Amino acid sequence: MAADRVSYTLDSTLETVNNAEETAGRMAAEAGFDDEEIMKISMAVREAAVNAVLHGNAYDPSKKVTLAFECTAQDLIIVIRDQGKGLDASKIPDPLAPDNLMKTSGRGIFLIRSFMDVVEINPSQTGTELKMIKHVHGNPADSKEAPQ
Amino acid sequence: MTMKSSTRQVDGVTIVDLSGRITLGEGSVVLRETVRDLLSKGQKKILLNLGDVNYIDSSGIGELVSAFTTAKNQGGELKLLNLTKKVHDLLQITKLYTVFDVKDDEATAVKSFK
Numbered sequence: 001m002a003a004d005r006v007s008y009t010l011d012s013t014l015e016t017v018n019n020a021e022e023t024a025g026r027m028a029a030e031a032g033f034d035d036e037e038i039m040k041i042s043m044a045v046r047e048a049a050v051n052a053v054l055h056g057n058a059y060d061p062s063k064k065v066t067l068a069f070e071c072t073a074q075d076l077i078i079v080i081r082d083q084g085k086g087l088d089a090s091k092i093p094d095p096l097a098p099d100n101l102m103k104t105s106g107r108g109i110f111l112i113r114s115f116m117d118v119v120e121i122n123p124s125q126t127g128t129e130l131k132m133i134k135h136v137h138g139n140p141a142d143s144k145e146a147p148q
Numbered sequence: 149m150t151m152k153s154s155t156r157q158v159d160g161v162t163i164v165d166l167s168g169r170i171t172l173g174e175g176s177v178v179l180r181e182t183v184r185d186l187l188s189k190g191q192k193k194i195l196l197n198l199g200d201v202n203y204i205d206s207s208g209i210g211e212l213v214s215a216f217t218t219a220k221n222q223g224g225e226l227k228l229l230n231l232t233k234k235v236h237d238l239l240q241i242t243k244l245y246t247v248f249d250v251k252d253d254e255a256t257a258v259k260s261f262k
Binding site for chain 1: 207
């Protein structure tokens with residue numbers, strides 16, 4: 001099966017977050033995922049888009065978010081990029097730690113990692129690229145996170 | 149679908165019937181303002197009925213935590229009723245299920261308030 005690839009350039013708005021979620025749900029359905037997996041994929045993409053729009057681009061109208069989907073026979077690969085300062089994944093607090101449990105934010109990356117099979121966070125001086133992979137038929141041999 | 153909220157009183161407990169999505173933006177704001185409004189009126193026994201909440205994101209989870217903490221800090225109690233499977237699962241994986249007082253029967257939930 002040839003890879004299907006599509007990408008979007010989006011404004012740093014709340015509408016982008018909703019659009020990204022809806023598009024992810026549609027792409028996941030077309031890739032053959034069941035309803036529960038579609039929910040997880042669309043939620044992971046929503047959280048990634050929230051990070052890009054809020055924390056990366058900080059709603060800056062001059063900065064864009066790019067969202068790309070690639071569907072192969074094995075995987076749905078989703079890449080979202082912002083133009084922010086670059087997210088240092090090592091500094092993200094563990095939301096399950098007792099001291100953080102009652103915090104009102106900081107669960108987005110955790111949820112993404114919980115819902116996707118592979119998550120790579122690649123920060124740079126020109127922004128952050130978040131790559132998420134969901135295996136179409138599942139693969140128990142795979143780890144939750146790719147090597148950094 | 150955005151979130152809708154309505155309140156009713158049962159034996160001194162304010163039940164907030166929520167429906168739709170609790171997400172970044174409108175849904176979270178509606179929840180925050182509803183709880184703050186109730187607390188400012190002295191209505192400190194709050195039961196959030198989430199039976200018709202079909203979606204919640206990390207911002208919504210944060211708003212639930214905020215509502216719980218705000219009520220507690222003002223001498224009130226906030227409990228959750230009728231979680232959908234999606235919301236239940238989210239609270240489980242974020243380890244918040246045991247933090248919240250979660251009920252699945254309205255009458256029992258109302259009686260459980262001090």
